[in-house]
Amino acid sequence: MQILCSIPEMQAVNYPAGSKVGFVPTMGYLHEGHLSLVDAAVKSSDLVVVSIFVNPAQFAPSEDLDSYPRDFDRDLALLEKRKVDYVFFPTADEMYPPGYKTWVEVEGISHILCGNTRPEHFKGVSTVVLKLLNIVRPQSMYMGEKDFQQLTVLQRMTQDLNLGVDIIGCPIIREEDGLAKSSRNLYLKGKEREQATCLYKALTNSQKLVAAGELAAEKIIAAAEQLILDSLVKVDYIKIVDGRDLSEVQDIDEHSRMLIAAWVGKPRLIDNMSLKA
Numbered sequence: 001m002q003i004l005c006s007i008p009e010m011q012a013v014n015y016p017a018g019s020k021v022g023f024v025p026t027m028g029y030l031h032e033g034h035l036s037l038v039d040a041a042v043k044s045s046d047l048v049v050v051s052i053f054v055n056p057a058q059f060a061p062s063e064d065l066d067s068y069p070r071d072f073d074r075d076l077a078l079l080e081k082r083k084v085d086y087v088f089f090p091t092a093d094e095m096y097p098p099g100y101k102t103w104v105e106v107e108g109i110s111h112i113l114c115g116n117t118r119p120e121h122f123k124g125v126s127t128v129v130l131k132l133l134n135i136v137r138p139q140s141m142y143m144g145e146k147d148f149q150q151l152t153v154l155q156r157m158t159q160d161l162n163l164g165v166d167i168i169g170c171p172i173i174r175e176e177d178g179l180a181k182s183s184r185n186l187y188l189k190g191k192e193r194e195q196a197t198c199l200y201k202a203l204t205n206s207q208k209l210v211a212a213g214e215l216a217a218e219k220i221i222a223a224a225e226q227l228i229l230d231s232l233v234k235v236d237y238i239k240i241v242d243g244r245d246l247s248e249v250q251d252i253d254e255h256s257r258m259l260i261a262a263w264v265g266k267p268r269l270i271d272n273m274s275l276k277a
């Protein structure tokens with residue numbers, strides 16, 4: 001496994017002609033969610049590149065950029081075991097040098113849902129991913145459905161800008177009690193860890209309501225909201241959208257997906273699930 005800490009080093013990698021390069025962008029502090037993407041990439045690619053970059057451009061000044069968990073040595077040890085070929089670990093100064101001025105924005109869908117509370121977030125995500133794709137030059141990029149809006153925004157960007165990269169969405173990996181794995185779960189203190197399971201409970205309860213024949217989005221959302229409020233967790237949003245374009249839906253069909261964001265104490269957690277009617 002080669003570790004490349006600068007953009008020119010990564011750009012200089014000469015992939016053998018015809019080899020299929022799979023790419024997994026991450027912010028590090030790897031857990032089984034990230035590693036499931038790496039496994040999917042290893043399975044379907046000739047060569048695998050994983051990037052570790054805590055992207056300042058996707059954090060608002062009030063957010064947790066400085067305290068975001070980092071453990072590069074541990075991450076490398078985990079990737080070593082998984083047949084990763086290259087780890088790209090650039091610095092923020094190199095990615096955004098003085099005078100940096102170019103941003104990519106996927107309009108509309110970047111400003112709903114998480115984009116309401118984090119207005120600059122997806123601009124930062126789209127920009128860094130476009131830069132990473134230009135530097136790494138993969139055929140496929142593996143991303144988690146955990147960040148469903150991010151996945152949709154980046155699918156739109158790669159299509160709109162004719163990047164010719166396949167975006168592969170991978171299922172959410174969860175703890176035994178259903179909590180979606182996340183680097184930020186580390187912030188959950190004391191009883192917050194138990195309270196945090198209410199997102200999963202609200203999603204699975206919504207699935208059950210749909211299976212029992214309830215198709216009115218409004219009623220399903222009200223039940224989910226009640227369940228979350230009963231756990232004393234503060235809701236940011238609960239929406240049911242068409243998973244193809246994130247438009248809100250009134251009546252559930254096979255494309256419907258519930259997306260939730262909520263503050264469990266200080267940490268803000270997100271989760272989502274298909275509600276197939």
Ligand code: AMP
Nearest residue numbers: 026027028033143144146147172173181
């Ligand atoms: P991050 O390091 O949080 O930027 O995440 C890097 C990638 O891992 C993104 O594509 C995430 O959607 C994905 N990911 C994070 N958590 C999970 C999870 N629990 N299950 C599946 N994928 C995940």
